[in-house]
Ligand SMILES: Cc1cc2nc3c(=O)[nH]c(=O)nc-3n(C[C@H](O)[C@H](O)[C@H](O)COP(=O)(O)OP(=O)(O)OC[C@H]3O[C@@H](n4cnc5c(N)ncnc54)[C@H](O)[C@@H]3O)c2cc1C
């Protein structure tokens with residue numbers, strides 16, 4: 001090979017020999033070679049939920065070479081990941097604190113962003129659901145043909161290996177599903193924990209008594225009502241199924257698949273607007289590495305970090321790049337804008353006659369906890385099959401089911417001028433895009449086809465109330481040119497007054513729920529916001545004090561929308577104005593679905609892999 005090397009390649013060999021090799025000794029490179037190649041067909045930035053899915057699909061073809069560069073490390077025998085009830089996410093997260101949240105009395109909050117091979121799928125609550133059909137059809141309306149519910153359903157199915165609840169559990173707890181909605185050959189395991197707490201039945205009865213029904217299967221495009229969602233859980237031994245177990249472990253020996261851990265991608269390299277490779281910094285040695293991509297650089301660093309990498313590389317809002325003296329490669333105002341998540345209030349109760357055991361018993365009774373852990377290890381049964389702090393039962397309510405006053409909330413939202421919600425120097429395309437989104441959202445608020453508020457119930461003393469489809473928007477932006485410096489994360493939670501009114505209505509609805517016979521059997525006494533907080537003004541004040549800006553569903557910071565709408569990628573997932581550069585993670589969702597986001601991320605990644613293969617003639 002040597003005689004054919006050009007001078008440039010020679011320089012590269014020299015460069016890699018000089019700089020990359022020391023890194024190779026310290027970081028894990030998996031594959032036939034012990035060293036990195038000069039170049040790969042594809043470089044994937046981030047080995048998380050989406051990144052490992054795309055890497056698996058692209059390396060199915062032995063002729064296609066792929067390098068994944070991941071900030072975190074492989075976990076092995078990590079009981080705090082694998083055993084659902086022992087989850088401890090903290091060791092596998094970035095340490096980022098948000099900016100003061102103006103809608104939340106200027107409090108700051110920890111940012112849930114995963115830093116591990118497997119990404120957030122390794123540390124999430126394992127709730128494995130999809131949004132309703134109109135959630136995805138709204139993506140089409142924002143300029144994305146091919147991304148509606150009917151288009152995505154085959155990819156939801158492709159990603160999934162579904163196992164219905166066993167007969168005894170299904171009968172006792174009224175868990176229903178419809179095989180037509182599911183996939184049975186995919187890599188991600190989807191099943192129901194073999195254990196549930198009895199007071200779940202009260203919660204379901206309570207909603208039924210208020211006229212809220214249960215769909216046969218929420219995965220079929222109607223994810224409203226009160227229902228069980230499956231978990232990303234392996235029914236063989238009731239352990240977590242994540243993108244490392246589903247998409248990495250069984251394929252990591254492919255010779256065309258290389259993997260670098262403990263490395264923070266710091267920059268995408270460009271020749272003009274053509275993405276030609278990436279640079280990274282090793283987390284331990286601070287050594288610097290560089291490699292070329294022959295076909296495409298694929299961003300999968302998650303919604304907090306994909307916009308960070310783009311901005312560091314000179315792709316982003318001109319004003320930001322100029323201020324930080326970063327040479328502009330592409331002026332793309334939408335990078336880091338349109339940031340969405342699901343703000344959540346955790347009303348808490350003293351259940352004076354709760355059924356024992358319940359989700360709190362693991363904390364309050366060490367004998368019970370020991371017994372259950374033994375049971376998990378000996379026969380994969382019991383309370384530890386349920387993910388810690390999570391569960392399987394939710395109510396997803398359309399706005400007309402939350403409050404009869406929904407039209408006044410819609411009118412309030414419509415009356416606010418979009419530009420008043422942004423700083424004066426905002427690019428006009430961002431406002432245009434927001435207005436288009438708002439029209440779609442308000443149509444959904446005015447229907448029963450998708451949900452606006454979620455209530456989760458685990459039998460625990462807190463019953464989270466989540467705003468599934470907020471109108472407020474936030475931003476992610478770098479504050480300087482240091483790639484190891486975390487980005488500024490500003491959720492902008494509850495900055496739109498209409499979001500506050502939806503939450504006020506949700507608090508009142510939860511009180512209606514707690515007043516039903518079925519919930520009263522558990523003897524709830526409201527501790528927070530507090531039974532004395534009844535006037536709307538007091539509820540609003542309590543919300544600003546107590547709401548968390550996140551349910552850990554960061555998304556939409558590199559939105560797939562028309563460029564005139566402030567979009568960052570088109571329906572082909574290619575970054576506007578660039579060549580050979582795409583985004584495939586949660587940041588591309590233009591509107592957050594009324595659901596937890598992992599199943600949608602897997603579906604996006606499966607579709608992304610097909611799009612990428614197709615454009616490079618690899619299908
Ligand atoms: C604590 C928590 C609980 C959740 N609970 C649920 C739930 O119960 N149900 C559900 O459906 N969803 C849940 N989610 C959300 C869901 O898991 C995520 O939306 C989804 O997994 C995101 O996938 P992603 O590919 O976009 O990003 P990730 O899976 O986060 O992957 C991004 C990867 O990029 C890496 N990375 C970042 N920056 C760089 C860089 N500069 N260089 C190299 N690598 C980098 C990160 O280390 C990470 O591995 C939860 C999320 C969290 C964090």
Ligand SMILES: *[C@@H]1O[C@H](CO)[C@@H](O)[C@H](O)[C@H]1NC(C)=O
Nearest residue numbers: 100101102103104105106107
């Ligand atoms: C939050 O901070 C802003 C300025 O940063 C200030 O104008 C506002 O009054 C503060 N809000 C509260 C509730 O303290």
Ligand SMILES: *[C@@H]1O[C@H](CO)[C@@H](O)[C@H](O)[C@H]1NC(C)=O
Nearest residue numbers: 077082083234236237238239
């Ligand atoms: C469950 O099985 C998988 C392999 O199928 C294994 O990797 C994992 O360690 C097991 N987990 C537990 C908790 O038994």
Ligand SMILES: *[C@@H]1O[C@H](CO)[C@@H](O)[C@H](O)[C@H]1NC(C)=O
Nearest residue numbers: 274275276293294295579580
């Ligand atoms: C962009 O770069 C790739 C290599 O990274 C190359 O194959 C391709 O031809 C380049 N495209 C243009 C238009 O220069």
Ligand SMILES: *[C@@H]1O[C@H](CO)[C@@H](O)[C@H](O)[C@H]1NC(C)=O
Nearest residue numbers: 349350351352353525526527
């Ligand atoms: C819950 O109620 C019980 C019974 O009324 C009481 O003894 C206990 O102190 C209460 N706990 C809290 C945290 O309020």
Ligand SMILES: *[C@@H]1O[C@H](CO)[C@@H](O)[C@H](O)[C@H]1NC(C)=O
Nearest residue numbers: 356364365366367368369371
């Ligand atoms: C704690 O759990 C054990 C085992 O399940 C049970 O026998 C005991 O009664 C429980 N103790 C209390 C105080 O509930």
Ligand SMILES: *[C@@H]1O[C@H](CO)[C@@H](O)[C@H](O)[C@H]1NC(C)=O
Nearest residue numbers: 402403404405408504505508
């Ligand atoms: C609906 O709005 C009216 C007027 O603001 C108010 O008086 C009433 O209490 C509201 N009803 C509910 C259920 O929120």
Ligand SMILES: *[C@@H]1O[C@H](CO)[C@@H](O)[C@H](O)[C@H]1NC(C)=O
Nearest residue numbers: 407410411414442443446447
């Ligand atoms: C809400 O829907 C009804 C029909 O169901 C329609 O008459 C009304 O105009 C809609 N309101 C808004 C604000 O879109």
Ligand SMILES: *[C@@H]1O[C@H](CO)[C@@H](O)[C@H](O)[C@H]1NC(C)=O
Nearest residue numbers: 529530531532533534535538
């Ligand atoms: C509600 O009660 C709490 C605790 O007693 C008190 O701190 C708070 O000021 C009260 N709020 C209102 C609006 O009455």
